[in-house]
Amino acid sequence: MSSLLALMRLASPALPVGGFSYSDGLEAAVDAGEVSDETSALHWLLQQLQLTQQRAELPLVAAAFQAWQAGDVERITALNDWVMQTRETRELRLQTEQMGRSLSDWLRQRQPGDERVAALRALKPAPAWAVAFALAGVHSGAPLAEVLQCSGFAWAENMVQAALKAVPLGQSAGQRLLDALTAALPGTALAALVLAEQGDAARQSFAPMFAILSARHEAQYSRLFRS
Structure with missing residues (x-):
C-alpha cells in the first residue's frame, strides 16, 4: 500500500477507533451558548x-x-x-485511552510481528491516542510532516461532523468549515513540527476554558457525545 493510501485510511472516519463519538468539548460549548451558528463554530x-x-x-505525535x-x-x-x-x-483522559486502545488493537491485527506494537499495547494505564497514531504513522511510510497533517485532518473531520449534529449545521456549512480548517492545517503542522524540535519544554497543554467546558x-x- 502506498503511503498516501495508508494516510487516507488513518484519516478516514471508517477507522474503527470511535472518534465519531466525541466532540472534544464542542457540545458543551454549544450548551453554554459559546457556539450557536457557523461563524461561532468556525471561530x-x-x-x-x-x-x-x-x-x-x-x-x-511528532515526538x-x-x-x-x-x-x-x-x-x-x-x-x-x-x-x-x-x-x-x-472524560478527556478516557477519550485518549479508549481511542488509543482501539488503534493499538487495529495495529496488532495488521502488524503482529512488530515488537513496537506489543510495547504500545503494554503502556499503562493505556496507550494514548497520539502515541498510538504516531506508530501507525511510522507504519504508513509517510514523512512526518504528512503524518501530522493527517492527524490534524482526522481531528478536523470528526469535529466538523460533531458541529453538524450539535449546533446543528447543514452539510454546506460543514464543508465550508472543513475548507477553512484544511487550509489552516499545513501551517499548523509546520508550527507543531518546529515546536517539537524545540524539545519537551516547548510543548504545552493549556486551554482553561476548554477544560472547564x-x-x-x-x-x-x-448530550449526544462522550466528550
Whole structure:
C-alpha cells in the first residue's frame, strides 16, 4: 500500500477507533451558548486547532513518531505519561485511552510481528491516542510532516461532523468549515513540527476554558457525545 493510501485510511472516519463519538468539548460549548451558528463554530474550531492541536497534540505525535522510529520505548513511556498527566478532565483522559486502545488493537491485527506494537499495547494505564497514531504513522511510510497533517485532518473531520449534529449545521456549512480548517492545517503542522524540535519544554497543554467546558460536559443533562 502506498503511503498516501495508508494516510487516507488513518484519516478516514471508517477507522474503527470511535472518534465519531466525541466532540472534544464542542457540545458543551454549544450548551453554554459559546457556539450557536457557523461563524461561532468556525471561530471555536480554529481556536482549538491552535490551542490544543498545534501546541500539544501534534508536537506530541511528532515526538512519538521519532521515538518509535528509534525504538526508544523509555521515551515513548515518558510521552505517554505526559499525555495522561495533562488530560484535565476524566472524560478527556478516557477519550485518549479508549481511542488509543482501539488503534493499538487495529495495529496488532495488521502488524503482529512488530515488537513496537506489543510495547504500545503494554503502556499503562493505556496507550494514548497520539502515541498510538504516531506508530501507525511510522507504519504508513509517510514523512512526518504528512503524518501530522493527517492527524490534524482526522481531528478536523470528526469535529466538523460533531458541529453538524450539535449546533446543528447543514452539510454546506460543514464543508465550508472543513475548507477553512484544511487550509489552516499545513501551517499548523509546520508550527507543531518546529515546536517539537524545540524539545519537551516547548510543548504545552493549556486551554482553561476548554477544560472547564469539558468538566461541565461530564454532568451535562442531555448530550449526544462522550466528550
